[in-house]
Amino acid sequence: MAYDPASLDKPFEILKAFDWGGDASAFQPIDAAVVAAHADPAARADLEKRLATLLGAGTSRAAKEYVCRKLSLIGTAASVPSLAALLPEKDHSHMARFALERINAAEATEALRKALGTVLGDLKIGMISSLAGRGDAASVPAIAALLSGESKTAVAAADALGRIHTPEACQALAAAGGITDKAAGSAIADARLACAESLLRQGKRAEAKAIYTSLSESAAAGTTPTAKATRLAAARGILACLDTTTTS
Amino acid sequence: MTVLARRHRSTIVLMWAVLTCLSCGLRPAAAADTAAPQDAVQMTVDFLAKDDQAFRAIGLDRVRYGLKGEAATKQFAGLLSKLAPARQLELTAALADRGDRAALPATLALLMASQEPAVRAAAIHAVGSLGSGTEVAVLKTSLAAADPEKAAARRALTILRGNDVTPLIVEAAKVGEPGLRPTFIDILADRRAVSALPDLLAAAVDGDPAVRTAAMRALARFGGPEQVAGMVQGVLKAASGGERDEAERSLVTVCTQNPGKEKAAEALLTQFKAADDATKETLLTVLARVGGDGALAIVDGLIADANAGKRRLGLTALAKWPDATVSQRLLDLLGKSQDPTERELLLATLIRIAPLPDNKLKDKQKLELLEKTMSLCKRDEDRRRVLERANAIRTIETLRFVAPYLDDPNLAEPACLSVVELAHHRTIRDANKDEFTKALDKVLGTTKNEELIERAERYKQGQTWERKKPAKS
Numbered sequence A: 001m002a003y004d005p006a007s008l009d010k011p012f013e014i015l016k017a018f019d020w021g022g023d024a025s026a027f028q029p030i031d032a033a034v035v036a037a038h039a040d041p042a043a044r045a046d047l048e049k050r051l052a053t054l055l056g057a058g059t060s061r062a063a064k065e066y067v068c069r070k071l072s073l074i075g076t077a078a079s080v081p082s083l084a085a086l087l088p089e090k091d092h093s094h095m096a097r098f099a100l101e102r103i104n105a106a107e108a109t110e111a112l113r114k115a116l117g118t119v120l121g122d123l124k125i126g127m128i129s130s131l132a133g134r135g136d137a138a139s140v141p142a143i144a145a146l147l148s149g150e151s152k153t154a155v156a157a158a159d160a161l162g163r164i165h166t167p168e169a170c171q172a173l174a175a176a177g178g179i180t181d182k183a184a185g186s187a188i189a190d191a192r193l194a195c196a197e198s199l200l201r202q203g204k205r206a207e208a209k210a211i212y213t214s215l216s217e218s219a220a221a222g223t224t225p226t227a228k229a230t231r232l233a234a235a236r237g238i239l240a241c242l243d244t245t246t247t248s
Numbered sequence B: 001m002t003v004l005a006r007r008h009r010s011t012i013v014l015m016w017a018v019l020t021c022l023s024c025g026l027r028p029a030a031a032a033d034t035a036a037p038q039d040a041v042q043m044t045v046d047f048l049a050k051d052d053q054a055f056r057a058i059g060l061d062r063v064r065y066g067l068k069g070e071a072a073t074k075q076f077a078g079l080l081s082k083l084a085p086a087r088q089l090e091l092t093a094a095l096a097d098r099g100d101r102a103a104l105p106a107t108l109a110l111l112m113a114s115q116e117p118a119v120r121a122a123a124i125h126a127v128g129s130l131g132s133g134t135e136v137a138v139l140k141t142s143l144a145a146a147d148p149e150k151a152a153a154r155r156a157l158t159i160l161r162g163n164d165v166t167p168l169i170v171e172a173a174k175v176g177e178p179g180l181r182p183t184f185i186d187i188l189a190d191r192r193a194v195s196a197l198p199d200l201l202a203a204a205v206d207g208d209p210a211v212r213t214a215a216m217r218a219l220a221r222f223g224g225p226e227q228v229a230g231m232v233q234g235v236l237k238a239a240s241g242g243e244r245d246e247a248e249r250s251l252v253t254v255c256t257q258n259p260g261k262e263k264a265a266e267a268l269l270t271q272f273k274a275a276d277d278a279t280k281e282t283l284l285t286v287l288a289r290v291g292g293d294g295a296l297a298i299v300d301g302l303i304a305d306a307n308a309g310k311r312r313l314g315l316t317a318l319a320k321w322p323d324a325t326v327s328q329r330l331l332d333l334l335g336k337s338q339d340p341t342e343r344e345l346l347l348a349t350l351i352r353i354a355p356l357p358d359n360k361l362k363d364k365q366k367l368e369l370l371e372k373t374m375s376l377c378k379r380d381e382d383r384r385r386v387l388e389r390a391n392a393i394r395t396i397e398t399l400r401f402v403a404p405y406l407d408d409p410n411l412a413e414p415a416c417l418s419v420v421e422l423a424h425h426r427t428i429r430d431a432n433k434d435e436f437t438k439a440l441d442k443v444l445g446t447t448k449n450e451e452l453i454e455r456a457e458r459y460k461q462g463q464t465w466e467r468k469k470p471a472k473s
Helices: A005-016 A024-039 A041-053 A061-074 A077-084 A093-102 A106-116 A121-133 A137-144 A151-164 A167-175 A182-201 A205-220 A225-242 B003-023 B038-048 B053-065 B070-078 B085-098 B101-113 B117-130 B133-143 B149-159 B165-175 B178-190 B194-203 B209-222 B225-237 B242-256 B261-274 B277-290 B293-304 B308-318 B324-336 B340-353 B363-376 B380-390 B396-407 B412-424 B426-431 B433-446 B450-460
Strands: none
Touching: A005 A024, A005 A041, A005 A061, A024 A041, A024 A061, A041 A061, A041 A077, A061 A077, A061 A093, A077 A093, A077 A106, A093 A106, A093 A121, A106 A121, A106 A137, A121 A137, A121 A151, A137 A151, A137 A167, A151 A167, A151 A182, A167 A182, A167 A205, A182 A205, A182 A225, A205 A225, A225 B038, A225 B053, B038 B053, B038 B070, B053 B085, B070 B085, B070 B101, B085 B101, B085 B117, B101 B117, B101 B133, B117 B133, B117 B149, B133 B149, B133 B165, B133 B178, B149 B178, B165 B178, B165 B194, B178 B194, B178 B209, B194 B209, B194 B225, B209 B225, B209 B242, B225 B242, B225 B261, B225 B277, B242 B261, B242 B277, B261 B277, B261 B293, B277 B293, B277 B308, B293 B308, B293 B324, B308 B324, B308 B340, B324 B340, B324 B363, B340 B363, B340 B380, B363 B380, B363 B396, B380 B396, B380 B412, B396 B412, B396 B426, B396 B433, B412 B426, B412 B433, B412 B450, B426 B433, B433 B450
């Protein structure tokens, strides 16, 4: 089906005034246009522009969510400023991240990174998670700095570093000392296991084994179920590192 | 053979197997093995010795899937004799999964040494996974033991690899211990040993009924058109009654379900036509159970015959028909027949075939046929059977057909049963809630059957009901 901008005038008018409980089937032409515009850069740019316009004031949360979903499919760097503006807003931050996480443009990562330094609480945890989702190595120092912070944020930071698992991320996790928060400590151990598994998959057995051994030693004294789980995972990892007859 | 003699023989066979295995030179699991590092092997061994099940699981996982190579296998297998029975069990299972034949001598030695039935069964399973034709003798001996050893041996003989295995099992099925010959045939069937088909055909006419039955059962699993002539002989050889019935069913399976079923049915027809009258009489039931135009022509000929005996044979055959393609014929015959016995047979056949799931009729046609049959019934006994059979057609129209009979004191009980059975199916019940509620209310006011009352109440409340499983004999 070819892209027909005129056919979208009415659905966009409805979208402008849309709220929860409204008839979302009216947006079917927009859904179809998103599909049609996929291989048509000009149509895609036009559609993206029309959608991004609706992210400003005057539209409901429901309408913005719909727009974010569509921009996650066809968005480019052009949509980033409009989406980035929503990142500090409690009601819209989540869906703005949903879109930015999926937009294939460095500007999207940059916007998330910038917001990480400014937003607080759950919104900051969201930024950490999205940057991890994008595997952003450049945000490792900023995320690592949060390991010693408030418990929930530290847990999210540890998890993110494990997901990014670059050498710098693994290093930052290993260097995290003096963490007294149990949840954060456990998350760091999990993240380090993730780093080790990644190294093992890459065939870097010695580096992986070093992490497993360190984890095994630090968990040896622990009597909690988490400590035992870490010990078991580390033992399994060490054995896998030593076993050169199989690929991991 | 006494128990002692059997055990003695078993020990000799085992020792022979161990020695053969040791002397023949062992095939490694993979030709391109690199030796597993000793520190990893030792760590695994240490884990296997731990009391903590979680650590042992890590070690067993490595035995199963890691640390490739014959040397490591031998080191792991060497632990078997030193472990407690429960640990022997888990390590044996892991070595079986590892699939390296280098563990075979230790596994056989364990089988020879252990008195624990579970350990012996695990060792037998491992022999099945790791062994070849050489181990058939050991497993044959274990087949004569009690369960769980016997069950493990049967499974092991089924999974045992090697080109020489099937011929050895065929040989055992021919000249083995009489009580075990049917089991060997079952094993051949489980192995889908196509090369053994000629031997199975020979076994189908064996002097031993148990062997014949097992052979026909095996042929039903993967026999085809080429086996029909031989299976016909199996049917003819079978003693009338249970054995004959089972043999017939096996032949019917080959002609109606197996690959090449159409050709198999043709072959059966050819066999039938070439047979003498007495043989034809025996085979007529099979022919009718297979169905088809050729068979129908023969059955029609018999029914039209002036000879009353032949007509009765034809009608009996028609009563075995596998689908509703003969429904009109049955209705016509029923309309003309004055003989009460014939009428009863024809009516029973109609009631049976109308709702058959594979009768190629749509639900609406099935119900129409059943309604027509109902109109021909002159006795309440037959009407009751129609009502009971109706619930196999799961439509709201069936409920509408059955519901009026809830008011007939003579037919209310089978009608109640059918209403409840139909209500069991949520898709029909939920789509026609009001009609079902009304009918179920009537059931509750009519039946004295406690199970039906419970079910009707549950269905009315939108609940499910778990059908009781038949007791195991």
